[in-house]
Amino acid sequence: MALPDVRTRYLFFTGKGGVGKTSLSCATGLALAEAGQRVLIVSTDPASNLDEVLETPLGATPTQVLPGLFALNIDPEAAAAAYRERMVGPYRGILPDAAIRSMEEQFSGGCTVEIAAFDAFAELLGLPARTVDFDHVIFDTAPTGHTLRLLTLPSAWSEFLDTNAGGASCLGPLSGLDKQKDLYAATVAELADPARTTVVLVARPEAAALREAERTRAELAELGVRNQWLAVNGVFVAGSGDAIAGAMSDRHAGALAxxxxxxxxxxxxxxxxxxxxxxxxxxxxxxxxxxGMAPEACAMPDVALPAGLAPLIDQLAATGHGVVMTMGKGGVGKTSVAAALALSLARRGHKVLLTTTDPAAHLSWTLEQAEPNLRIGRIDPAAEVARHRDDVLARAGADLDPNARAMLEEDLRSPCTEEIAVFHAFARTVEEGRDAFVVLDTAPTGHTILLMDSAEAYHREVLRTRGDMPEAVRQLLPRLRDPDFTRVLIVTLAEATPVHEAERLQADLRRAQIEPFAWIINQSLLASGTVDPVLAARVGYEAPFIRRVGELAMRVALVPWLAEAPVGGAGLVGMVKA
Structure with missing residues (x-):
């Protein structure tokens, strides 16, 4: 296996969800350790599966996996709890209880989780003494949108601190951040130093994944991070005349060309x-x-295959309106599934809005031509921040004196404003399901659950900054919990990590009083009919995970790996008819 040629102390593996960042970062770490280096692998992903890949329970401190190989997980929730207490704890018994409760509320939103995880990450990168025992530190980072935010936060917070010497912040007492200013500056310097840091852009040999990697490359270069390496993972070359094998091989070769x-x-x-x-x-x-592959690996497993998408769409269409949400681990094909569902509903005569909350959205690449009854949208964070800022200043700032208005404007310059603004847009979009179908291609699992679970925190934030709450926000959680209004579809692959992640997602949804409507197993080679020897080995690997999904789900649909890529009307119709 060809791995990135490691020359620097720090390596970041980043890319679109599901491209194999964790596998490649772990393989690279293992190869280095077995060559005599001391290596630390760190996950900053809220939906990390580093424990699973390394077969080792991990915590917030380095755990030895093998001689020379150590790993740790930055748990965002645990980091947020510790960060919250670090900021609030010193004031307990000093300030009135009402003031303490107000501070805790300011630290209860999703942005605190992001900043807390970043704090832990910054200490590993910006304080060399924390990792002095290791020759290499490998960061297995979150999917692209989250990673870009993580990497841009040092600059964002440094600028915020430079321009806000005092006053209010959505993170509470600004002094708590100001103490970290030197650390953030050191972190930025390490990221931009080509002698110290390499960013490995991981992509599958597929057009969409390579486009996403190019977007990441350009945005990182603009941030001054230019020491980059492209790792193309999972390249398939057909060794037989099988039609599916030939189509996969041609698709990969075409993307690489x-x-x-x-x-x-x-x-x-x-x-x-x-x-x-x-x-x-x-x-x-x-x-x-x-x-070499053993011949017996080609035997077809005995497993009952679920039906395809068509019967599921029949059930969805019967309601006449409402919200359909595709959810799951990044890279499982949520966007393609969402587009196929939306197109099918529109062609049945229903009014449909197809949109996304994913920072790395690429719906426009999946469904390229106009369709009657179908609108395509996107919740754009930059546009929503501008809308939210103007709205808050108009409502809450109109009658403030100059000093109070200046404090409000400072608060709205904080990076946390984006989370609040996107949340409002999400609520407005869900509201459209009263009169039409809204198909939401959602962000990767951790982000989506955070978005929904933050409703009460944002409720408090809205009251604090605006004094009222839009009806769409007030009704969001009741609508999401109403099985006659919202249908959640969990999309997965017939592989270990996506199924385990989907199982955790279902448990999280149920704790939030949301019952998934169905599971969709996407890109199944078992359902494709392939007889290629190498692909047949993957077929055998799929069978137990298909059985497991059958045990977990109320309804299951199975979509085969298709020779025609699910792009454009014909490809999406093929997903439904398969």
Whole structure:
């Protein structure tokens, strides 16, 4: 297996969800450790599966996996609780109880989780003494949208602190952040130092994943992070005349032949398709030293296959309106599934809005032509921040004296404003389900659950900054919890990590009093009919996960891996008819 040529102390693995960041970061760490280096792997992903890949329970401090190889998870929720107490604790018994409750409310929103996780990350990167025992520190980062926010936060907070020497902040006492200013500056310096840091852009050999990697490359370069490496993961080359194998091989080769210009200028490594995945130390070692496939691996498993998407769409269409949400781990195909559902509902004569809350949205690449009855939208964070800021200043700032208005404006310059603004837009979009179908291609799991679970925190934030609450926000959680109004579809792949992640997602939804309507297993090679020897090995790997989904879900739909990519009207119709 060709791995990135490591030259720097710090490595960041980033990319669109599901491209194999964790597998490649762990394989790289294992190879370095077995070459005699001391390596620390760190996950900053809210939906981390580092424990699973390394087969080792991990915490917030380095845990030895093997001689020379250590790992840790930055748990955003635990980090937020510790951060909250660090900020509020010193004032307990000093300030009145009402003031303490107000401070706790300011630290209860989703933004606090983001900043707390960043604080833990910044200490590892900006304080060399924390990792002095290691030759290399590898960061297995979150999906692209989250990673870009994480990497831009140092600059955002440094600028915020430079221009706000006092006053209010949505994170509470500004002095709590000001103490970290030097740390943030050191973190920015490490990120931008090509002698110290390399960012590995991980992508599948697919057009959408490579476009996303190019967007990441350009945005990182604008931030001064230019020491980048492209790692193309899962390249398949057909060794038989099987139609599915040929289509997959052609699709991968075509994508690699048309890599965006900026990406093509980066140093690059390509890792081959691994039939049995890369979960577990034995699988990682096998991937580093591939061996021939045993003939018996080609035997077709005996498993009952669920029906496709068409019967599920029949049930969805019967309501005539409402919200349909596709949810799941990044990279499982939520966008394609959402587009196929929306197109089918529109062609049945229903009014449909297809939109996304995903920071890395690419609906426009999936459904390129106009369709009667179908609108395509996106919740754009930049536009929503501008709308929210103007709205707050008009409502809450109109009657304030100059000093009070200046404090409000300072608060609205904080990076936390984006979370609040996007939340309001999400609520407005859900409200449209009263009169039409709204199909929401949602962000990756951790972000989506955070968005919904933050309703009460944002309720308090709205009251604090505006003095009222829009009806759409007030009705959001009741609408999401109403099974006649909202249908949640969990999208997964027939693989270990996506199924386990989806299982955790279902548990989270149920704790939030939201019952999933159905599960959709996407891109199944077992359902494709392939007889290629290598792909048949993956077929055998899929079977137990298909059975597991059948045990977990009220309804299941199975979508095969299709020779025609699910892009444009014909490709999306093919998903439904398969």
């Amino acid at each position: 048309h890599i965006p210009v900026g990406l093509n200028e980066l140093p690059r490594s390509e890792t081959p398709f691994v039939a049995r995945g890369m979960v577990g130390l034995a699988a990682l070692r096998a991937a580093l030293q591939p061996v």
